[in-house]
Amino acid sequence: MPPVLDPALAGSDQSLSSAYVATVLPELAAHYGLDSDALLARAGIDPRVLAQSDALLPLVDVLRLFLVVLDASADSGLGFEVGKRVKPRAYQVLGYVILASSTLGEAIDRLVRFEALSGKLGSTRLCRDGDQVRLNWYCPLTGEPGRFLTEAAITGWVAFMRPLLPSGLAPLLVRFRHGAPQDEARYPAFFQSPVQFGAEHDGVDIAASLLDTPLNTADPGLAVLMEREARALLTDFESGTNLLSAVRAQCYQQLADGEPTLEAVAGALSLTPRNLQARLRKQGMGFQEVLDGLRQSLAELYLQDPALSLTDIALLLGFAESSSFTRAFRRWRSMSPNQWRRRG
Structure with a gap:
């Protein structure tokens, strides 16, 4: 069974572009000799979601998918392997605005300003120190999820930018705060620079002079x-694309008091129920679909905890009784909660 995630992650408004997952997953699965569709099924992700290039996957679903891969591959460097397979199309508009930049410095500036367009998994900052520049990644998560996201982000930077620069250019140093993984030698071989584990910061150091390097x-x-286009999308991000994440977060907070309602969630977001429903429809979703998706994610996390009975889980999900939860779970997974739990 994959490592257990904190159910509170299901209530996070953090997300990742479905285009990112759709781009890296096939190559990643092939690398480990795994089947992409089987991985998605195991993680409970509908493959049709990945076909929606402008959709955002909730953080909990992203992590569940890649922890399924981790469970199957037993590779502690999974995030590194993900980052190596990043392509411009993985970032959609963010990727293309970076591609069109005149210099590396301009590309990094746009990465920092527009990175929310690819999701809200962390933040990038540029720090200058004399003749060196440090590009730091700040991840809000710790443990295995934090390790995965950090390695994927930093390795992805290099994989993305390398083809755009003259050959032979490389970071001065790559830093990771976490400990060294298995097969540590593959890291400096890919980055073409020293790699420090157990560092004070996560990021890359480059010569300041490289910021003026023209992009191919x-x-x-x-x-x-x-x-x-990027500015317009960023302006609409919170009110449009990221609305689904905000609704999920509000539903999660309200589950403790029973089943969340459209009216209560809309009020918490300072919207009318009609306005919220209309804006959700523009994203191809309805309120009940968002709530069901959240409950399914939470249910599958709670079922990994043997200390929780089905009655406990039903109450945590806002159901009035365990039979309602069981019927809903059968609808989601075509099996009972106990059958799912026994899958191991």
Whole structure:
């Protein structure tokens, strides 16, 4: 069984672009000799979601998927292997506005300003120190999830930027706060630079002079258009694309008092029920679908805890009785909660 996640993650408003997962998963599965569809099924993710390039996957679903891969691969460097397979299309508009940038410095500036477009999994900051520049990654999670996200983010930076720069350019140093993984030698081999584990910061150090390096894909005309598009998308992010995450977070908070209602969630978000439902429909979802998705994610996490009875789980999910929970779970997974629990 994959490592158990904290159920509170299901109430987080953090997310990741479905385009990112759709881009890296096939190559990652092939690398480990696994089947992508089987991994998605095990994690409870509908493959059709990955076909929606502008959709965002909740953080808990992203982590469940990659912890399923971790369970099957037993590779503590999973995040590193994910990051190696990042392509521009994984970041959609963010990727293309970076591609069109004139210099590495301009590309990094746009990464920092627009990274929320790919989800809200962490934040990037640029720190200058004399003739060196440090690009730091700040991840709010710890443990195995934090390790995975950090390695995927930092390795992804290098995998993304390397083809855009003249050959031979590499970071001065790559830093990870966590300990060294299995097969540590593959890290400096990929980064083409020293890698420090147990460091004080997560990120990469580069020579400040590299910020003026022209990108092979520079396109000033396209950059203007993509910058405009990125700004518009960022403005709409909280009120539009990220609305699903906000609704999930509110539903999670209200589950302790019973079943969340459209009216209560809308009020918490300073919206009318009609307005909230209309905006959810624009995202291809309804309120009940969002609530059901949250409950399913939580149910599968709670079922991994043997100390929780079905009655306990039903109450945690806001159901009035365990039979209602069992019927809902059969609808989600075509099996009873106990059958799911016994899968191991």
